Amino acid sequence: MTRSAPLWLLVAMQGVVSAASLVVEIVAGRMLAPHVGMSLHTWTAVIAVVLAGFSAGHWWGGRLAEKPNGPAFRWIGGALLAGAITTAGAVPILPALAGPVLGLVTQPVWGITVLTALVFFLPSFFAGAPAPVLAKIAVTTADRTGPALGAMFASGAVGAIAGTLLAGFVFISWLGSTLTLVVVTIIYLLCGLLFFWLGGGGGRRGLTAATVLGAVLVAGAVATPPSCDRESRYFCLRVEDISADPSQPVRLMVIDHLAHGISARDLPQVQFTDHTAMLDHLARVRAPSERFSSFHIGGGNYAVPRAFAASGQQAITVAEIDPAVTEMAAASFWFDPASAKVLHEDGRRALLMQPEARYDIIIGDAFTDVVVPVHLVTQEFFRLAANRLSPGGSFLMNVIDHEDSLAALASIVLTLQSVFPVVEVWTEQVAPMPGQRMVFVVVGGDIPTQAGSFSAPSPDQTRFAALADGFVAQLADTRGQLLTDDYAPIDRLMGRRD
Incomplete structure (x- = not known):
């Protein structure tokens, strides 16, 4: 049975997902640095790949928004579970791919871009899917469509600002890249489970399997040997x-x-x-x-x-x-x-x-x-x-x-x-x-x-x-x-x- 979601909850969830996705973007540059350095080329690749992922995710989310509210909630719940899996997976996948990719793609700029895309495109893609669905539900269920739509856009922007500030000033310097991505993974898992609940449940075996896989990848991320003796806010x-x-x-x-x-x-x-x-x-x-x-x-x-x-x-x-x-x-x-x-x-x-x-x-x-x-x-x-x-x-x-x-x-x-x-x-x-x-x-x-x-x-x-x-x-x-x-x-x- 599909459950109704108040506007404040939709606005809050949009802000949380947006903040988490921007945390991943900032952490991506930090994680790539031990392999390709922290240069203009690195940040250009990160921003381009993440924006490409968001854009593709928004397009797919727009298609999902045509579905009735219940299935749409369940689909974006699945997208966020996939986002959790790919986010946690970035920790062990990046060091495993860095050597082969940079050895195969010898042109440095393209090497950085390809490596970034292989590791961070999917987390951005799945994080981009909920926004159109949440906006559509907010507009069609609210009494006043204009303020509802404005609130959703504003929440996404405020969330992005908050995620950027938290990643740069708090998470990386206090938790490090790996634990920061673990926090984002847990947030995606919780948001995904909430959306499944709002959508009336269903597919419990798949939901359980995705949750277990996410938990396993979180454990694997925590167990992955760090590439730094110390990760500061700069290096x-x-x-x-x-x-x-x-x-x-x-x-x-x-x-x-x-x-x-x-x-x-x-x-x-x-x-x-x-x-x-x-x-x-x-x-x-x-x-x-x-x-x-x-x-x-x-x-x-x-x-x-x-x-x-x-x-x-x-x-x-x-x-x-x-x-x-x-x-x-x-x-x-x-x-x-x-x-x-x-x-x-x-x-x-x-x-x-x-x-x-x-x-x-x-x-x-x-x-x-x-x-x-x-x-x-x-x-x-x-x-x-x-x-x-x-x-x-x-x-x-x-x-x-x-x-x-x-x-x-x-x-x-x-x-x-x-x-x-x-x-x-x-x-x-x-x-x-x-x-x-x-x-x-x-x-x-x-x-x-x-x-x-x-x-x-x-x-x-x-x-x-x-x-x-x-x-x-x-x-x-x-x-x-x-x-x-x-x-x-x-x-x-x-x-x-x-």
Whole structure:
């Protein structure tokens, strides 16, 4: 027997389902990050796939809305049970599919899109089905159709806002991705059972089987090994022990899917990556005095601030947006928080909020995936950094680009040249392989570095050199674009290849 549903219940259910579906969308980006990174391409794929799922679900729901209320309720109850199953299934399915899909679809953008579609299209499709059915029932059973329809649309929008805020500010940082999806799964199960009850029941064997399968998948999701040692509101963080000798520990910090730094307990002044070796050495030789002040944008495993502190530098300030990164650096990478002033703030904002501060060295080592965040490569930001330098100070930043393009590097150089009298590009002194992803350190200042090359351990003794001035000038002129807050297509210039 079909049961009548008051308007307030239909409105509430529309808001709950909408909120849960947006939670899944936000969590999807977080779950994909350990496999494909957290980039513009990742979020573009997530938004497109989820909207495609909602659209297809709305179309199907419109067909279901033509049915009498009882069968329509039961159909959307089944859709939400299927949504619960596919939502819980995303937890074990994503890591199982990531390797094969990304290996088969080698073009990174398409690889991200296909992987996202395989895992998150169906949860969005099933979550999109109830809206047209609930709207139709609300309009046909309410005394006033206009306010009823408006209430349903408003409830969907408010639910979407609530789900987005809850996912970003509460669930992920307090529960993590897996438990957040478990909560959504339970919500879908309860909503599905309610709709079956409103529709008069029926198909009890199938209903029981779906409920049991959902419960099994919830248990499986909870039992799936996490891909993160710690999941913060910003990143998936992991520590890997890469020690050759357990008595002399060496550890690697992985943020999302990329290695972000290596530290050895007993060798605080030895750098284990090319970019930190260059940043460390160039900062010291370009500093206006032996004792210099430094401002670091991005902490990571705090290898460079730790090395500065070990050599006696005291005026060290670090802007690291994620407190969890700092806590992990202190707990697992031997960074002493008392050795530096740590600001858990975006680097640009941190500089902006210190109008009187001046630093001898400013180091930019912040990344979103393999790309420097857009707001940290613009002419406006470089002017801000130059304004915060003391006389004779230098700005250094880590840049990644591909040997056969260098468009991102060229654009950053061109933009820096509009602010600093001298701009240098440093890299390892070795012929790159065709198409190789290369690591550079770009320097902006008033005077050239005295030596054109140097050797430093990273950890093996490695030779680094500045690219010839003529080559740098030609590169900027032929391939560079001026980057501003209004237009800085750094993702496109960098591209995605691995």
